[in-house]
Amino acid sequence: MRSRPPAGRRRAASRLLGVLGAASATVAAVGVVAPAPLADVFVTALVGGAAAVAVGGGVAAWTGRRLGVWVAALTVTAFSAVGLMTVGFLFVPAALCLLAAAALSGWAGPLVAASSTPPTPRRAALYAVAGAVAVGVGAWLVDVAAFERDLFGSCARETPACVAATTNWPAVAAAAAGLAACVVGAWLFGRGVVAAGRLVRASSGS
Numbered sequence: 001m002r003s004r005p006p007a008g009r010r011r012a013a014s015r016l017l018g019v020l021g022a023a024s025a026t027v028a029a030v031g032v033v034a035p036a037p038l039a040d041v042f043v044t045a046l047v048g049g050a051a052a053v054a055v056g057g058g059v060a061a062w063t064g065r066r067l068g069v070w071v072a073a074l075t076v077t078a079f080s081a082v083g084l085m086t087v088g089f090l091f092v093p094a095a096l097c098l099l100a101a102a103a104l105s106g107w108a109g110p111l112v113a114a115s116s117t118p119p120t121p122r123r124a125a126l127y128a129v130a131g132a133v134a135v136g137v138g139a140w141l142v143d144v145a146a147f148e149r150d151l152f153g154s155c156a157r158e159t160p161a162c163v164a165a166t167t168n169w170p171a172v173a174a175a176a177a178g179l180a181a182c183v184v185g186a187w188l189f190g191r192g193v194v195a196a197g198r199l200v201r202a203s204s205g206s
Contacts, residue, residue: 011064014104018061018069021097025054025076028090041163047087050079054094061101067190069105073098119195128192134185141178145171 029051033044057072059065077095080088153166 010104014069014101015062017097017101017104018058021061021073021076021094021101022055022058024097025051025091025094028087028094032087032090041160043087046079046083047091050076050091050094053079054091054098057098057101061098061105064105066102066105067187069098069102073102119198121199124192124195124199126192127188127195131185131187131189131192134181134188136185138178138181138183138185141174141181143178145174145178 029047032047053072053075057069060068060072073095076091076098080091080095082088149171150168155162155166
């Protein structure tokens with residue numbers, strides 16, 4: 001059976017691919033918005049957000065934050081797929097680099113040392129329940145704020161002044177809070193699942 005490359009090489013490759021993904025997304029975003037940065041606020045916000053997520057993924061790959069790499073990789077991949085016929089295809093290289101970085105980060109084994117404090121069933125359950133509740137509340141906020149009402153009005157041209165005047169800012173704030181709650185909830189739930197896995201392995205003696 002062929003042996004795997006040393007973990008150090010896989011981690012180095014994951015870091016390099018994370019940096020390449022971040023650089024590729026940044027170049028793509030600059031290329032889209034540079035000719036007229038504020039001509040379309042929504043496009044600027046979308047490509048800027050995708051680039052920011054990719055940069056976050058590159059930082060996560062460099063620092064060994066496996067969950068952060070996966071979140072960034074999947075987010076940029078979704079953006080590329082949804083916008084494939086417009087500007088999304090420009091982010092395909094970044095998505096591929098981040099996916100490869102995430103895969104290598106998992107193959108290399110734990111990149112961040114596990115906590116020395118052993119988990120307890122109560123703590124694992126608390127994380128999982130709190131995470132599920134946060135995701136539920138966040139999803140409800142997003143549904144009420146973004147799907148049951150209009151976040152933005154219509155503009156003949158998406159200039160900053162028109163967007164600012166027609167935006168339903170309370171609904172935008174509620175939707176942003178809901179998305180943040182979903183992210184935090186997913187992180188808490190993931191911690192609960194990891195803690196439960198450590199308990200199972202400890203109980204089985206592995």
